[in-house]
Amino acid sequence: MSSMKALAARGYGGVEVLELLNVPIPAPGPGQIQVRIAAAALNPADLRLVSGTFKELAPLTFPHLLGGDFAGTVTAAGEGAGRFVPGDEVFGLGLPRTARGMAELLSSPPSLTTGTMAEYAVFDADTPALALRPAELPAERAASLPTATLTTLPLLRAGDFAAGMKVLVIGAAGGVGGAVVPLLAARGVHVIATAVPEDEEYVRGLGAAEVIDYRSADTAAATRHRHPGGVDALVNLALAGTSLPAMASLVRPGGRLLNVAFPSPGADTGIETVYTTARPGDLEEVAALAVKGVLRSTVSRRYPLEQAAQAYADLVNEHVTGKLIVAIGSA
Numbered sequence: 199m200s201s202m203k204a205l206a207a208r209g210y211g212g213v214e215v216l217e218l219l220n221v222p223i224p225a226p227g228p229g230q231i232q233v234r235i236a237a238a239a240l241n242p243a244d245l246r247l248v249s250g251t252f253k254e255l256a257p258l259t260f261p262h263l264l265g266g267d268f269a270g271t272v273t274a275a276g277e278g279a280g281r282f283v284p285g286d287e288v289f290g291l292g293l294p295r296t297a298r299g300m301a302e303l304l305s306s307p308p309s310l311t312t313g314t315m316a317e318y319a320v321f322d323a324d325t326p327a328l329a330l331r332p333a334e335l336p337a338e339r340a341a342s343l344p345t346a347t348l349t350t351l352p353l354l355r356a357g358d359f360a361a362g363m364k365v366l367v368i369g370a371a372g373g374v375g376g377a378v379v380p381l382l383a384a385r386g387v388h389v390i391a392t393a394v395p396e397d398e399e400y401v402r403g404l405g406a407a408e409v410i411d412y413r414s415a416d417t418a419a420a421t422r423h424r425h426p427g428g429v430d431a432l433v434n435l436a437l438a439g440t441s442l443p444a445m446a447s448l449v450r451p452g453g454r455l456l457n458v459a460f461p462s463p464g465a466d467t468g469i470e471t472v473y474t475t476a477r478p479g480d481l482e483e484v485a486a487l488a489v490k491g492v493l494r495s496t497v498s499r500r501y502p503l504e505q506a507a508q509a510y511a512d513l514v515n516e517h518v519t520g521k522l523i524v525a526i527g528s529a
Protein backbone atom coordinates (compact mmCIF):
# COMPACT_ATOMS: atom_id res chain seq x y z
CA MET A 199 0.00 0.00 0.00
CA SER A 200 1.56 3.31 -1.01
CA SER A 201 -1.39 5.68 -0.73
CA MET A 202 -3.70 6.59 2.11
CA LYS A 203 -6.88 8.54 2.83
CA ALA A 204 -6.49 11.95 4.46
CA LEU A 205 -8.63 15.01 5.08
CA ALA A 206 -7.20 17.89 3.09
CA ALA A 207 -7.87 21.56 2.42
CA ARG A 208 -7.68 22.50 -1.28
CA GLY A 209 -6.79 26.11 -0.44
CA TYR A 210 -7.44 28.78 2.17
CA GLY A 211 -11.10 29.00 3.21
CA GLY A 212 -13.74 27.51 5.51
CA VAL A 213 -15.08 23.97 5.84
CA GLU A 214 -16.18 24.08 2.20
CA VAL A 215 -12.53 23.65 1.07
CA LEU A 216 -12.14 20.34 2.96
CA GLU A 217 -12.21 17.01 1.14
CA LEU A 218 -11.05 13.44 1.62
CA LEU A 219 -8.12 12.71 -0.72
CA ASN A 220 -5.90 9.76 -1.61
CA VAL A 221 -2.34 10.92 -1.04
CA PRO A 222 1.04 9.17 -0.78
CA ILE A 223 1.86 7.70 2.64
CA PRO A 224 4.50 10.01 4.16
CA ALA A 225 7.90 8.45 4.93
CA PRO A 226 9.95 9.45 7.97
CA GLY A 227 13.19 11.37 7.42
CA PRO A 228 16.08 11.55 9.89
CA GLY A 229 14.81 12.25 13.41
CA GLN A 230 11.22 11.49 12.44
CA ILE A 231 8.69 8.75 13.13
CA GLN A 232 5.86 7.46 10.97
CA VAL A 233 2.66 6.69 12.89
CA ARG A 234 -0.43 4.72 11.89
CA ILE A 235 -3.12 6.98 13.33
CA ALA A 236 -5.79 5.35 15.51
CA ALA A 237 -7.67 8.50 16.49
CA ALA A 238 -7.36 12.24 15.92
CA ALA A 239 -9.15 15.06 17.76
CA LEU A 240 -10.51 18.24 16.22
CA ASN A 241 -9.46 21.69 17.38
CA PRO A 242 -10.63 25.16 16.32
CA ALA A 243 -6.95 25.89 15.52
CA ASP A 244 -7.00 23.32 12.67
CA LEU A 245 -9.58 25.47 10.89
CA ARG A 246 -7.99 28.77 11.88
CA LEU A 247 -4.80 27.70 10.05
CA VAL A 248 -6.88 26.83 6.97
CA SER A 249 -8.73 30.17 7.19
CA GLY A 250 -5.44 31.97 6.47
CA THR A 251 -5.46 33.99 9.73
CA PHE A 252 -1.88 32.86 10.40
CA LYS A 253 -0.74 32.99 6.75
CA GLU A 254 2.37 35.01 7.60
CA LEU A 255 3.60 32.87 10.51
CA ALA A 256 2.35 29.55 9.21
CA PRO A 257 1.96 29.58 5.42
CA LEU A 258 0.28 26.36 4.24
CA THR A 259 1.09 24.36 1.14
CA PHE A 260 -1.88 22.74 -0.62
CA PRO A 261 -3.33 20.23 -0.46
CA HIS A 262 -2.85 20.81 3.29
CA LEU A 263 -3.63 17.81 5.51
CA LEU A 264 -5.50 18.81 8.67
CA GLY A 265 -5.11 17.75 12.27
CA GLY A 266 -2.65 18.00 15.17
CA ASP A 267 -3.94 15.95 18.13
CA PHE A 268 -3.58 12.19 17.71
CA ALA A 269 -2.92 8.74 19.13
CA GLY A 270 -1.46 5.88 17.11
CA THR A 271 1.22 3.24 16.62
CA VAL A 272 4.77 3.91 15.46
CA THR A 273 5.26 2.06 12.15
CA ALA A 274 8.72 3.31 11.16
CA ALA A 275 11.49 5.41 12.66
CA GLY A 276 14.07 7.44 10.73
CA GLU A 277 17.72 7.56 11.67
CA GLY A 278 18.19 9.38 14.99
CA ALA A 279 14.53 9.07 16.09
CA GLY A 280 15.84 6.79 18.84
CA ARG A 281 13.30 7.82 21.46
CA PHE A 282 10.63 5.72 19.74
CA VAL A 283 10.69 2.37 17.96
CA PRO A 284 8.17 0.65 15.67
CA GLY A 285 5.34 -0.84 17.71
CA ASP A 286 5.32 1.94 20.33
CA GLU A 287 1.88 3.34 21.16
CA VAL A 288 2.19 7.14 21.17
CA PHE A 289 0.04 10.25 21.42
CA GLY A 290 0.65 13.94 21.15
CA LEU A 291 0.30 17.15 19.22
CA GLY A 292 1.76 18.25 15.91
CA LEU A 293 1.72 21.50 13.99
CA PRO A 294 1.86 21.58 10.18
CA ARG A 295 5.48 21.50 9.02
CA THR A 296 5.06 24.87 7.33
CA ALA A 297 4.16 26.34 10.75
CA ARG A 298 7.83 26.28 11.75
CA GLY A 299 7.76 30.07 12.30
CA MET A 300 4.82 29.69 14.67
CA ALA A 301 6.43 26.77 16.51
CA GLU A 302 9.54 28.87 17.11
CA LEU A 303 7.43 31.46 18.91
CA LEU A 304 6.40 28.89 21.51
CA SER A 305 8.86 28.41 24.34
CA SER A 306 8.84 24.65 23.86
CA PRO A 307 7.77 23.82 20.33
CA PRO A 308 5.28 21.13 19.37
CA SER A 309 6.25 18.43 16.91
CA LEU A 310 5.97 19.29 13.23
CA THR A 311 3.71 16.86 11.36
CA THR A 312 2.23 16.01 8.00
CA GLY A 313 -1.34 16.15 9.48
CA THR A 314 -3.15 13.69 11.74
CA MET A 315 -6.59 13.42 10.06
CA ALA A 316 -5.02 10.69 7.95
CA GLU A 317 -4.26 6.98 8.04
CA TYR A 318 -0.56 7.75 8.56
CA ALA A 319 1.40 10.82 9.64
CA VAL A 320 5.05 11.70 10.17
CA PHE A 321 6.28 13.62 13.24
CA ASP A 322 9.54 15.13 14.44
CA ALA A 323 10.36 12.75 17.28
CA ASP A 324 12.55 14.87 19.52
CA THR A 325 9.87 16.98 21.18
CA PRO A 326 8.00 16.93 24.49
CA ALA A 327 4.75 17.15 22.48
CA LEU A 328 4.94 13.37 21.84
CA ALA A 329 4.80 10.67 24.52
CA LEU A 330 4.21 6.97 25.00
CA ARG A 331 0.55 6.10 25.60
CA PRO A 332 -0.03 3.88 28.64
CA ALA A 333 -2.04 0.75 27.86
CA GLU A 334 -4.73 1.80 30.38
CA LEU A 335 -5.46 4.96 28.37
CA PRO A 336 -7.61 4.21 25.29
CA ALA A 337 -6.38 5.76 22.01
CA GLU A 338 -9.47 7.97 21.57
CA ARG A 339 -9.08 9.45 25.03
CA ALA A 340 -5.35 9.97 24.51
CA ALA A 341 -6.05 11.77 21.21
CA SER A 342 -8.50 14.08 22.97
CA LEU A 343 -5.94 15.28 25.51
CA PRO A 344 -2.89 17.04 24.00
CA THR A 345 -4.16 20.50 22.95
CA ALA A 346 -6.59 20.82 25.86
CA THR A 347 -4.05 19.83 28.51
CA LEU A 348 -0.98 21.48 26.97
CA THR A 349 -2.98 24.71 27.04
CA THR A 350 -4.26 24.12 30.58
CA LEU A 351 -0.87 23.36 32.17
CA PRO A 352 0.67 26.75 31.17
CA LEU A 353 -2.60 28.40 32.26
CA LEU A 354 -2.26 26.79 35.70
CA ARG A 355 1.39 27.88 35.89
CA ALA A 356 0.43 31.47 34.95
CA GLY A 357 -2.54 31.68 37.32
CA ASP A 358 -0.95 30.60 40.57
CA PHE A 359 -4.29 29.10 41.65
CA ALA A 360 -4.78 27.96 45.24
CA ALA A 361 -7.44 26.07 47.18
CA GLY A 362 -10.49 28.14 48.04
CA MET A 363 -10.08 30.64 45.18
CA LYS A 364 -13.21 31.46 43.18
CA VAL A 365 -12.52 31.25 39.44
CA LEU A 366 -14.95 32.05 36.63
CA VAL A 367 -14.32 29.81 33.59
CA ILE A 368 -16.01 31.12 30.44
CA GLY A 369 -16.50 28.35 27.84
CA ALA A 370 -16.13 25.52 30.38
CA ALA A 371 -18.01 22.87 28.35
CA GLY A 372 -15.72 23.04 25.29
CA GLY A 373 -12.52 21.19 24.48
CA VAL A 374 -10.06 23.16 26.61
CA GLY A 375 -12.61 23.47 29.44
CA GLY A 376 -12.55 19.67 29.71
CA ALA A 377 -9.03 19.97 31.14
CA VAL A 378 -9.23 23.40 32.82
CA VAL A 379 -12.24 22.59 35.03
CA PRO A 380 -11.00 19.28 36.50
CA LEU A 381 -7.44 20.50 37.00
CA LEU A 382 -8.62 23.65 38.80
CA ALA A 383 -11.07 21.59 40.87
CA ALA A 384 -8.25 19.16 41.74
CA ARG A 385 -6.41 22.13 43.29
CA GLY A 386 -9.41 22.91 45.47
CA VAL A 387 -10.54 25.89 43.38
CA HIS A 388 -14.25 26.81 43.47
CA VAL A 389 -15.03 26.76 39.73
CA ILE A 390 -17.89 28.89 38.39
CA ALA A 391 -18.51 27.49 34.90
CA THR A 392 -20.52 28.99 32.06
CA ALA A 393 -22.47 26.29 30.22
CA VAL A 394 -25.87 25.73 28.62
CA PRO A 395 -28.42 23.76 30.72
CA GLU A 396 -27.87 20.54 28.73
CA ASP A 397 -24.17 20.69 29.69
CA GLU A 398 -24.74 21.48 33.39
CA GLU A 399 -24.41 17.87 34.52
CA TYR A 400 -21.32 17.45 32.31
CA VAL A 401 -19.44 20.46 33.77
CA ARG A 402 -20.47 19.56 37.34
CA GLY A 403 -19.11 16.08 36.63
CA LEU A 404 -15.83 17.74 35.61
CA GLY A 405 -15.73 19.50 38.98
CA ALA A 406 -17.61 22.79 38.54
CA ALA A 407 -19.17 24.04 41.80
CA GLU A 408 -21.53 26.57 40.12
CA VAL A 409 -22.95 26.90 36.62
CA ILE A 410 -24.10 30.04 34.80
CA ASP A 411 -26.28 29.52 31.72
CA TYR A 412 -24.70 32.08 29.37
CA ARG A 413 -27.56 31.86 26.87
CA SER A 414 -30.40 32.83 29.21
CA ALA A 415 -28.41 35.10 31.55
CA ASP A 416 -25.79 37.77 31.03
CA THR A 417 -22.60 36.14 32.35
CA ALA A 418 -21.21 39.40 33.77
CA ALA A 419 -24.47 40.36 35.51
CA ALA A 420 -24.98 36.84 36.93
CA THR A 421 -21.40 36.69 38.24
CA ARG A 422 -21.67 40.14 39.83
CA HIS A 423 -24.98 39.16 41.46
CA ARG A 424 -23.56 35.93 42.94
CA HIS A 425 -20.10 37.28 43.82
CA PRO A 426 -20.47 41.01 44.50
CA GLY A 427 -16.93 41.18 45.95
CA GLY A 428 -15.50 39.84 42.68
CA VAL A 429 -13.98 36.50 41.75
CA ASP A 430 -10.27 35.77 42.29
CA ALA A 431 -9.67 35.06 38.61
CA LEU A 432 -11.41 34.87 35.25
CA VAL A 433 -10.30 32.33 32.67
CA ASN A 434 -11.64 32.97 29.18
CA LEU A 435 -11.92 30.01 26.80
CA ALA A 436 -14.70 31.32 24.58
CA LEU A 437 -15.25 35.04 24.16
CA ALA A 438 -13.22 37.06 21.68
CA GLY A 439 -10.30 38.13 23.84
CA THR A 440 -10.88 41.69 22.68
CA SER A 441 -14.19 41.77 24.64
CA LEU A 442 -12.45 40.89 27.92
CA PRO A 443 -11.42 44.34 29.16
CA ALA A 444 -15.14 45.03 29.68
CA MET A 445 -15.26 42.09 32.13
CA ALA A 446 -12.26 43.17 34.21
CA SER A 447 -14.53 44.56 36.95
CA LEU A 448 -15.79 41.00 37.70
CA VAL A 449 -12.39 40.24 39.20
CA ARG A 450 -11.50 41.52 42.66
CA PRO A 451 -8.65 44.03 42.91
CA GLY A 452 -5.39 42.13 42.55
CA GLY A 453 -7.15 39.16 40.88
CA ARG A 454 -6.10 37.68 37.52
CA LEU A 455 -7.57 37.80 34.03
CA LEU A 456 -6.28 34.98 31.87
CA ASN A 457 -7.17 34.39 28.24
CA VAL A 458 -6.82 31.51 25.81
CA ALA A 459 -9.25 32.45 23.02
CA PHE A 460 -8.54 34.38 19.83
CA PRO A 461 -8.31 37.18 18.90
CA SER A 462 -6.16 37.98 21.94
CA PRO A 463 -6.62 41.20 23.88
CA GLY A 464 -3.75 43.67 23.49
CA ALA A 465 -0.76 43.40 25.84
CA ASP A 466 -1.63 46.90 27.14
CA THR A 467 -4.87 45.56 28.71
CA GLY A 468 -3.08 43.69 31.51
CA ILE A 469 -4.84 40.49 30.41
CA GLU A 470 -2.44 37.59 30.00
CA THR A 471 -2.94 35.31 27.00
CA VAL A 472 -1.59 31.79 27.41
CA TYR A 473 -0.49 29.61 24.47
CA THR A 474 -0.31 25.85 24.01
CA THR A 475 3.16 24.75 25.11
CA ALA A 476 4.71 21.34 25.76
CA ARG A 477 7.44 21.03 28.37
CA PRO A 478 9.36 17.80 28.94
CA GLY A 479 7.25 15.49 31.12
CA ASP A 480 3.95 17.33 30.54
CA LEU A 481 2.28 14.64 28.43
CA GLU A 482 3.51 11.88 30.73
CA GLU A 483 1.91 13.79 33.65
CA VAL A 484 -1.28 14.22 31.60
CA ALA A 485 -1.42 10.50 30.82
CA ALA A 486 -1.00 9.67 34.52
CA LEU A 487 -3.78 12.11 35.49
CA ALA A 488 -6.08 10.55 32.88
CA VAL A 489 -5.32 7.02 34.07
CA LYS A 490 -6.01 8.10 37.68
CA GLY A 491 -9.35 9.61 36.62
CA VAL A 492 -8.44 13.20 37.57
CA LEU A 493 -8.91 13.98 33.86
CA ARG A 494 -12.14 12.34 32.72
CA SER A 495 -13.29 11.36 29.26
CA THR A 496 -14.58 14.40 27.38
CA VAL A 497 -15.17 12.67 24.04
CA SER A 498 -18.73 13.54 23.03
CA ARG A 499 -18.83 12.43 19.38
CA ARG A 500 -16.93 10.07 17.10
CA TYR A 501 -16.76 10.15 13.31
CA PRO A 502 -15.12 7.83 10.79
CA LEU A 503 -12.41 9.41 8.59
CA GLU A 504 -14.89 9.48 5.67
CA GLN A 505 -16.96 11.97 7.72
CA ALA A 506 -14.09 14.13 8.98
CA ALA A 507 -15.16 17.15 6.88
CA GLN A 508 -18.64 16.84 8.43
CA ALA A 509 -17.04 16.70 11.89
CA TYR A 510 -15.32 20.05 11.24
CA ALA A 511 -18.60 21.49 9.92
CA ASP A 512 -20.27 20.36 13.17
CA LEU A 513 -17.46 21.94 15.21
CA VAL A 514 -18.24 25.25 13.50
CA ASN A 515 -22.02 25.11 13.19
CA GLU A 516 -23.26 23.07 16.12
CA HIS A 517 -23.02 23.34 19.88
CA VAL A 518 -19.94 21.43 20.98
CA THR A 519 -19.50 19.65 24.30
CA GLY A 520 -16.00 18.36 25.08
CA LYS A 521 -14.02 16.88 22.21
CA LEU A 522 -14.95 15.56 18.78
CA ILE A 523 -12.88 12.59 17.65
CA VAL A 524 -12.20 11.00 14.28
CA ALA A 525 -11.60 7.28 14.74
CA ILE A 526 -9.25 6.13 11.98
CA GLY A 527 -7.69 2.75 12.67
CA SER A 528 -7.34 0.38 15.56
CA ALA A 529 -4.68 0.54 18.25
Ligand SMILES: NC(=O)c1ccc[n+]([C@@H]2O[C@H](COP(=O)([O-])OP(=O)(O)OC[C@H]3O[C@@H](n4cnc5c(N)ncnc54)[C@H](OP(=O)(O)O)[C@@H]3O)[C@@H](O)[C@H]2O)c1
Pocket residue numbers: 241242243345349368369370371372373374375392393412435436437457458459460472473474516517518519520
Ligand atom coordinates in the same frame (compact mmCIF):
# COMPACT_ATOMS: atom_id res chain seq x y z
N1 LIG B 1 -4.08 30.26 23.05
C1 LIG B 1 -3.92 29.01 22.59
O1 LIG B 1 -2.80 28.51 22.43
C2 LIG B 1 -5.15 28.19 22.34
C3 LIG B 1 -5.12 26.80 22.49
C4 LIG B 1 -6.30 26.07 22.34
C5 LIG B 1 -7.48 26.75 22.00
N2 LIG B 1 -7.44 28.11 21.81
C6 LIG B 1 -8.67 28.85 21.51
O2 LIG B 1 -9.45 28.82 22.71
C7 LIG B 1 -10.83 28.76 22.39
C8 LIG B 1 -11.45 27.54 23.08
O3 LIG B 1 -10.95 26.36 22.47
P1 LIG B 1 -11.78 25.01 22.60
O4 LIG B 1 -11.01 23.96 21.90
O5 LIG B 1 -12.21 24.80 24.00
O6 LIG B 1 -13.07 25.42 21.72
P2 LIG B 1 -14.52 24.69 21.70
O7 LIG B 1 -14.35 23.24 21.95
O8 LIG B 1 -15.19 25.18 20.48
O9 LIG B 1 -15.24 25.26 23.01
C9 LIG B 1 -15.69 26.56 23.16
C10 LIG B 1 -16.86 26.51 24.12
O10 LIG B 1 -17.27 27.84 24.46
C11 LIG B 1 -18.68 27.92 24.37
N3 LIG B 1 -19.12 29.30 24.12
C12 LIG B 1 -19.31 29.92 22.93
N4 LIG B 1 -19.73 31.18 23.13
C13 LIG B 1 -19.82 31.37 24.45
C14 LIG B 1 -20.20 32.47 25.26
N5 LIG B 1 -20.60 33.62 24.74
N6 LIG B 1 -20.15 32.32 26.61
C15 LIG B 1 -19.74 31.16 27.16
N7 LIG B 1 -19.38 30.07 26.44
C16 LIG B 1 -19.41 30.17 25.09
C17 LIG B 1 -18.98 27.00 23.24
O11 LIG B 1 -20.36 26.65 23.23
P3 LIG B 1 -21.17 26.62 21.81
O12 LIG B 1 -20.68 25.40 21.12
O13 LIG B 1 -22.59 26.54 22.23
O14 LIG B 1 -20.83 27.90 21.06
C18 LIG B 1 -18.08 25.83 23.53
O15 LIG B 1 -18.64 24.93 24.48
C19 LIG B 1 -10.90 28.76 20.87
O16 LIG B 1 -11.00 30.12 20.46
C20 LIG B 1 -9.53 28.22 20.46
O17 LIG B 1 -9.17 28.63 19.17
C21 LIG B 1 -6.31 28.83 21.99
